[in-house]
Amino acid sequence: MxxxxxxxxxxxxxxxxxxxxxxxxxxxxxxxxxxxxxxxxxxxxxxxxxxGVLVDRGDTRTGYRQWAASYDAPRNSLFDLDEPVMHQIIDALPPGDALDAACGTGRYAGYLAGRGHRVVAMDSSPDMLAQARARVPSAELLLGDLHHLPLPDDCVDLVVTGLALSHVPSLDPVMAEFARVLRPGGHLAISDAHHEIVFRGSNPHALGPNGEPGLVASYRHTPGAFLRAALPAGLQVRRCEEPGRPxxxxxxxxxxxxxxxxxxxxxxxxxxxxxxxxxxxxWAVPGVIVWLFELPEQPHLTQR
Structure with a gap:
């Protein structure tokens, strides 16, 4: 508690x-x-x-079930920070096979489809997937978990994930899964709630069965944590932005x-x-962090 x-x-x-x-x-x-x-x-x-108030740690699926119907309205202010950079990244890449991992209501799945990608959208919340299905009927929708993506190896050219990774305790297994499903030469675009706003209390609610106070588990991943998870998985940094400093x-x-x-x-x-x-x-801190990684055609050899 x-x-x-x-x-x-x-x-x-x-x-x-x-x-x-x-x-x-x-x-x-x-x-x-x-x-x-x-x-x-x-x-x-x-x-x-x-x-004061004792607050339980609620689970992600409960929180997003409660949030699904209102997730897009009123518009989350973090969307205004991550979308300009994420759209710029997506626009610079050729259409191909794309995965929207932890797709939520499908805001990036919809954008990817509009840019000509063949889209698979995955989320652990059936309620969020229902919203995404109505929003992006052309996408293949899958129920799954970031730690065990329901996809074979080397099957997509682009993985996109938006505002989801602050809910996983460790980035290492998730980054390894992203690298597994990417084809050589593929890209990984990530936006996430910046660790500074998570520290200041920007956490979704996940109420108990009788409305008891509860919060979705949220973790503070620093830029160093992203790098320590991405580099051993073979991913190389191509871009990093931290939008939102007032x-x-x-x-x-x-x-x-x-x-x-x-x-x-x-x-x-x-x-x-x-x-x-x-x-x-x-609160004069970045609101989000945006990363672009690439899985090179040839493995990167570390000099010893």
Missing amino acids: TYQHPLAYLLGIEGLALLRAWVGDFDKDFVDRRLAEVRRLLDTEALAGHD TLDTPAPPAPAELTVSGWHEWPWSLLSLVPEATSAA
Whole structure:
């Protein structure tokens, strides 16, 4: 079980903002406002007197079953960050046999089909696959797992996966599976939630049977973790982007006059609105990471 307390979260956001000032991103006035806001948070009974919430670790299939019908509406803000780069990558590659791994509602499967690819789309969630089937009727839809792709060796020219790998505890077996199904000369395009926003609480909910608080298991994969998993599988880096860093001079709205705490189901987003200036500073990090790997025609020989 995870214990989440609204005051603890807000103090953490203030701390991240203050560290930004410590290294020179903000001035003394900013620091003074942060310290005053911390005192205000500590003096607010709705926060200081809150009991906190025990949160269970829900499973991915449950979370995405609950999320499937509303996954695309309202539009996930991370789509606006990863799609321009991912579309650019896909557009530069010739049509062929493509796998959309962990396809969700089929947003990349649909784009691949529109670009002339023969598409196989796979997901572990039957509910997500139902959405993808309605969206991309021309694709072959498969129920499966990233750790054991239901495909033979050397069968696709392109593997695409979007915003899924933060839900696997280790990238090593997944990268090995991607490399297994790729033909020599094939490409792997990945977008994923950046480890910095996962650290700040960007995690899908997976509620219990009676609505009990629960979160889909989410893991923080650094760029180094991607490389340590990809390179031994024979994949070589062709591109890496980290879209979504807000500008430092974007003005933040004023904090609300009264600090109230919403229910857990709206955390952490409702909490962030209580400290908008600190949030603007603490969340000035990339939203996604996008990778392009290639499986070379000839194995890469490491010099000894």
